Amino acid sequence: MISAETISADKFVVENVSRRGFLQGVLSASAFVLCVGKIPLLASAARIGAPSEAADATAAIGASAFHPSLFVGIHSDGAVYIVAHRSEMGNGVRTSLPRILADELDADWTRVTVVQGDGDGAYGSQDTDGSHSVREFFDTLREAGATARLMLVRAAAQKWGIPESQCVADPVHSVTDLSAKRKLSYGDLAPLAAKLPVPRKEELKLKSPQDWRYIGKPAPGYDVAEVCSGKPLFGMDVRVEGMLYAAIAHPPVLGGKVKSLDDSATLKVIGVKKTIPIDPFKPPHAFQPLGGIAVIADNTFAAFKGRKNLKIEWDNGANASYNSSAYKKELQQSSRQPGKVVHTTGDPDSEFAKAGKIVEAEYFAPHLAHASMEPPVAVADVQGEKVIVWSPTQDPQGVQEEVAKALGLKKENVTCHVTFLGGGFGRKSKPDYAVEAALLSQKTGKPVKVIWSREDDIKFDYYHSVAAMYLKASLDDAGRPKAWLQRSVFPPIGSTFDKDAVYAGDGEMSMGWNVIPFDVPNFRSENGQAVAHVRIGWLRSVANIYHAFAVQSFANELAHAANRDPYDYLLTLLGSPRTLDVGKQGPPGTNEKYPYDIARLRHVAELAAEKSNWGKKKFGKGAGMGIAVHRSFFTYVATVVEVEVDDQGVVRIPHVTTVLDAGIVANPEMVRQQFEGAAVFGTSLTRTGEITATNGAVDQSNFYDYQVARMNDAPKQVDIHIVESTAPPAGAGEPGVPPFAPALCNAIFAATGKRVRELPLTRNGFS
Amino acid sequence: MVQVKVNGQQRTFDGDPEMPLLWYLRDILGLTGTKFGCGMALCGACTVLENGKAIRSCQKQMGTIEGLNITTIEAISTNGPHPVQKAWAEVNVPQCGYCQPGQIMQAVSLLSAKPQPTDQDIDDVMSGNICRCGTYQRIRSAIKQAAKETA
Numbered sequence: 044m045i046s047a048e049t050i051s052a053d054k055f056v057v058e059n060v061s062r063r064g065f066l067q068g069v070l071s072a073s074a075f076v077l078c079v080g081k082i083p084l085l086a087s088a089a090r091i092g093a094p095s096e097a098a099d100a101t102a103a104i105g106a107s108a109f110h111p112s113l114f115v116g117i118h119s120d121g122a123v124y125i126v127a128h129r130s131e132m133g134n135g136v137r138t139s140l141p142r143i144l145a146d147e148l149d150a151d152w153t154r155v156t157v158v159q160g161d162g163d164g165a166y167g168s169q170d171t172d173g174s175h176s177v178r179e180f181f182d183t184l185r186e187a188g189a190t191a192r193l194m195l196v197r198a199a200a201q202k203w204g205i206p207e208s209q210c211v212a213d214p215v216h217s218v219t220d221l222s223a224k225r226k227l228s229y230g231d232l233a234p235l236a237a238k239l240p241v242p243r244k245e246e247l248k249l250k251s252p253q254d255w256r257y258i259g260k261p262a263p264g265y266d267v268a269e270v271c272s273g274k275p276l277f278g279m280d281v282r283v284e285g286m287l288y289a290a291i292a293h294p295p296v297l298g299g300k301v302k303s304l305d306d307s308a309t310l311k312v313i314g315v316k317k318t319i320p321i322d323p324f325k326p327p328h329a330f331q332p333l334g335g336i337a338v339i340a341d342n343t344f345a346a347f348k349g350r351k352n353l354k355i356e357w358d359n360g361a362n363a364s365y366n367s368s369a370y371k372k373e374l375q376q377s378s379r380q381p382g383k384v385v386h387t388t389g390d391p392d393s394e395f396a397k398a399g400k401i402v403e404a405e406y407f408a409p410h411l412a413h414a415s416m417e418p419p420v421a422v423a424d425v426q427g428e429k430v431i432v433w434s435p436t437q438d439p440q441g442v443q444e445e446v447a448k449a450l451g452l453k454k455e456n457v458t459c460h461v462t463f464l465g466g467g468f469g470r471k472s473k474p475d476y477a478v479e480a481a482l483l484s485q486k487t488g489k490p491v492k493v494i495w496s497r498e499d500d501i502k503f504d505y506y507h508s509v510a511a512m513y514l515k516a517s518l519d520d521a522g523r524p525k526a527w528l529q530r531s532v533f534p535p536i537g538s539t540f541d542k543d544a545v546y547a548g549d550g551e552m553s554m555g556w557n558v559i560p561f562d563v564p565n566f567r568s569e570n571g572q573a574v575a576h577v578r579i580g581w582l583r584s585v586a587n588i589y590h591a592f593a594v595q596s597f598a599n600e601l602a603h604a605a606n607r608d609p610y611d612y613l614l615t616l617l618g619s620p621r622t623l624d625v626g627k628q629g630p631p632g633t634n635e636k637y638p639y640d641i642a643r644l645r646h647v648a649e650l651a652a653e654k655s656n657w658g659k660k661k662f663g664k665g666a667g668m669g670i671a672v673h674r675s676f677f678t679y680v681a682t683v684v685e686v687e688v689d690d691q692g693v694v695r696i697p698h699v700t701t702v703l704d705a706g707i708v709a710n711p712e713m714v715r716q717q718f719e720g721a722a723v724f725g726t727s728l729t730r731t732g733e734i735t736a737t738n739g740a741v742d743q744s745n746f747y748d749y750q751v752a753r754m755n756d757a758p759k760q761v762d763i764h765i766v767e768s769t770a771p772p773a774g775a776g777e778p779g780v781p782p783f784a785p786a787l788c789n790a791i792f793a794a795t796g797k798r799v800r801e802l803p804l805t806r807n808g809f810s
Numbered sequence: 811m812v813q814v815k816v817n818g819q820q821r822t823f824d825g826d827p828e829m830p831l832l833w834y835l836r837d838i839l840g841l842t843g844t845k846f847g848c849g850m851a852l853c854g855a856c857t858v859l860e861n862g863k864a865i866r867s868c869q870k871q872m873g874t875i876e877g878l879n880i881t882t883i884e885a886i887s888t889n890g891p892h893p894v895q896k897a898w899a900e901v902n903v904p905q906c907g908y909c910q911p912g913q914i915m916q917a918v919s920l921l922s923a924k925p926q927p928t929d930q931d932i933d934d935v936m937s938g939n940i941c942r943c944g945t946y947q948r949i950r951s952a953i954k955q956a957a958k959e960t961a
Contacts (some may be wrong), residue, residue, distance in 0.1 A: 131906075132906050133904075133905030133906030133943045134905075135905075150925065191944065193926070216847055263899070263902040264902060264904060266904075266907070267898070267899045267902060267903075267904055267907075268891070268895075268899055270890070270904045270910055270912055271882070271891070271895045271898045271899060271903075271907075271911075271914060272843070272883065272887055272895060272902065273841075273842075273844070273882070273883030273884050273911040274843070274844020275842045275843075276907070277842075277908055278844060279842070279845065279908075280842035282840060282842070288837070313826040314825070314826065314827060323943060342833055342837040342838065343833050343836070343837050343846070344826065344828075344829045344830060344833040344837070345826065345829075347849075348826070348828065370836045374849055414942060415942055416847050416853070416855060416906070416907075416908040416940065416941070416942045416943075417845070417847075417906075417907075417908045418843070418846075418847075419961050461908065463908075464906060464908070465845070465907070465908025465909075466906045466908060466943060467906075468942075468943050494846075496849060497847065497848040497849060497850070497853075517951040668952075674894075712902060716902070716905055716943075716945070716948075717905075719944060719947060719948070720905055720943045720944035721944070722944065723941075723943075723944025723946060724942075726944075727942075732832070744850055745849075745850055745852060746848050746850070746853055746940060747850070747852055751940055752944070752946075753937040753938075753939075753940060753946075754932070754933050754936045754939075754946040754949065754950070755933045755934075755937040756937075757946045757947075758947075759947070760947065782899030802835045804952070
């Protein structure tokens with residue numbers, strides 16, 4: 044008999060689902076299992092088509108078609124299982140998230156097994172992007188852990204026949220009777236706790252921060268040993284019995300179609316089975332496959348070789364007119380004209396009309412490709428009405444949805460197993476490649492693995508947007524800006540979902556553009572229109588990249604114009620501690636939870652100056668340091684970059700100092716890694732990152748013409764300082780990226796007197 | 811027909827002689843620890859050892875490997891983790907981890923040639939291996955730590 048023993052943790056529901064046969068083979072019948080979901084499990088059972096009658100619902104829940112994605116289970120032997128329902132791509136979620144729950148549970152971390160959750164809508168968004176994981180699930184995970192702990196305590200009290208107040212979850216993984224000094228292990232208590240009702244939320248007692256065992260304490264990655272021994276963890280490593288391999292010749296231009304095909308040479312390649320056409324998408328392209336010709340083979344090499352031997356004539360369509368050099372001029376032209384007003388404070392036009400020193404500057408940043416080390420890959424096995432997909436995906440529910448749509452099936456019939464991701468950076472939340480695998484599996488009647496080559500990855504990405512920015516300020520006698528105008532023009536992400544979208548969405552404008560953290564009485568931000576000719580998508584920190592580049596470079600230019608030290612001037616610009624009115628930052632409650640606190644931004648800047656010896660360190664010819672600050676994903680970051688530039692313009696980065704305030708940090712070790720990595724990611728995009736197109740086709744193809752930072756050009760030493768904070772957790776994966784490019788370019792200006800207004804550095808005679 | 815030794819085991823191959831060793835390892839033998847990253851010897855994800863020396867398996871065609879002795883990531887830790895793997899774990903090097911088997915194989919090769927490498931040695935040898943997550947600074951310290959432990 045199932046009783047819906049539930050509590051509501053905000054929008055989430057905790058249920059006691061012991062003895063319902065979850066993950067048979069992992070958990071035994073007597074295990075104590077709590078499930079945390081967005082929809083009560085009973086509703087989920089109904090949703091997947093089971094009758095609402097209790098016994099049938101039990102059967103439905105126990106069936107392999109349904110897996111809870113966020114749960115904690117405790118075996119009678121004391122083994123604890125925690126599901127990671129977010130995707131692991133180097134962001135550390137398989138370590139950081141379960142440790143939050145384990146902390147409130149007072150579980151022994153060495154006895155925790157992490158289980159990767161499949162895609163399932165019952166658990167809210169699993170889309171692992173936007174630096175959401177810890178900040179969105181911190182409270183829920185704590186409450187789930189505290190719920191399980193309280194139930195174990197109650198089980199002990201019941202067993203001993205003593206009041207609950209006499210029992211305490213201590214030492215780790217056990218409950219102690221305070222009066223008699225006897226104790227019971229979690230394993231012993233699990234079968235009893237499994238029979239208890241779930242306590243109400245008001246009954247929970249969350250631990251005080253000083254009692255945290257794991258939260259805020261550095262811990263290495265849960266999977267390090269497996270990763271270092273080459274275990275088959277990644278999407279690229281998936282092998283299914285009877286699987287075929289596919290490589291796809293995509294139309295070189297977005298929206299292109301096959302005009303004619305000669306596959307005779309392809310079919311002669313050893314191991315090639317056949318070719319299969321994939322239909323072009325219907326606009327907007329969204330997450331649909333690009334279309335083209337798939338080569339089906341019995342190994343990857345044969346598929347690649349067969350593809351090389353295809354003779355295809357393409358009808359390139361309207362986007363064949365896209366040329367990056369002409370497009371750049373268009374964007375720059377339109378950035379000089381009035382655009383759509385995004386935000387106004389005071390009256391900048393009147394101020395500009397008065398006498399004052401006017402400073403103007405234009406900035407430009409090109410398209411970027413994600414270039415995760417593991418190119419897109421997916422395996423799909425279509426069996427009648429059901430589909431199983433194995434994919435390195437940031438968005439397993441997106442995979443379910445898109446595969447279902449493409450195959451005309453129900454979303455519930457698509458199972459998505461989430462593998463490890465060999466990098467994601469936003470690319471792998473677009474499931475087009477998984478849809479390709481599913482379509483081909485349907486057509487061949489066999490499991491099919493679709494493998495993108497590096498060339499596919501670079502040429503057919505959802506590109507980070509190209510952007511032109513125009514900035515203008517009027518300075519008073521002291522060199523302080525009285526008026527500030529900024530205009531950005533770029534093809535928006537919205538164009539991926541609406542072919543007519545030409546203006547930026549609110550999200551893109553909120554990324555460092557609608558308002559700036561500077562104390563300027565008269566301000567206006569604008570956005571101009573731009574038509575997209577390639578697929579536009581989000582890439583690690585998104586519009587913050589070009590917006591921070593423009594704003595933080597311009598701040599440095601104003602410091603120079605005012606003849607002031609860039610750091611001192613930056614503090615002047617930031618002004619006195621206050622809450623910045625940023626407009627709506629997210630769902631209701633977000634602004635209250637995450638006010639834009641200028642004091643915190645000032646603090647990271649001050650600490651970065653201190654830690655980097657700003658103003659004290661002496662530099663020789665061709666060397667110098669630059670600073671930039673930026674808040675994104677509610678995290679405050681200041682970065683100081685030291686640079687050495689030789690006579691040939693070769694740029695070396697001996698040292699980077701990054702200070703961040705991300706509120707409460709779940710695992711400082713993971714946060715450090717993210718910010719160390721962000722400096723390298725920032726180096727790549729600043730030095731060499733550039734995607735261009737000629738006649739609609741992307742020019743770059745592999746790591747020789749789309750270069751990313753290697754050990755010898757990455758920063759030699761990156762020091763990360765984490766500000767201790769009791770504020771709610773904020774983002775960690777992305778906010779390290781935006782301040783890097785302006786800090787490096789400001790350093791180059793200090794070192795050489797050359798101002799970089801266009802990325803990458805290779806466009807400016809540097810390398 | 812080609813004869814090759816992989817992780818101590820004698821193998822024969824009679825497929826397409828143009829097939830790179832990488833895909834033979836991954837698709838035919840199922841040794842997926844060796845990764846595909848670029849197919850052009852630009853990223854080092856496919857690094858394996860040939861008679862103890864690092865090579866890019868994506869460039870080694872099966873028709874040219876007669877009699878070679880190949881070691882992959884799967885075979886360096888038979889008696890507990892290799893010192894390089896141990897150092898990698900202690901320094902907590904990996905983020906996504908995809909490039910790390912290649913990085914580790916390159917580091918094993920480096921340390922067997924130069925047991926006490928300088929920073930310059932490390933940069934010179936390891937710069938052929940790309941890590942998009944940006945773990946280079948930890949890779950450098952892990953190599954130094956492994957060098958210390960095996961000294």
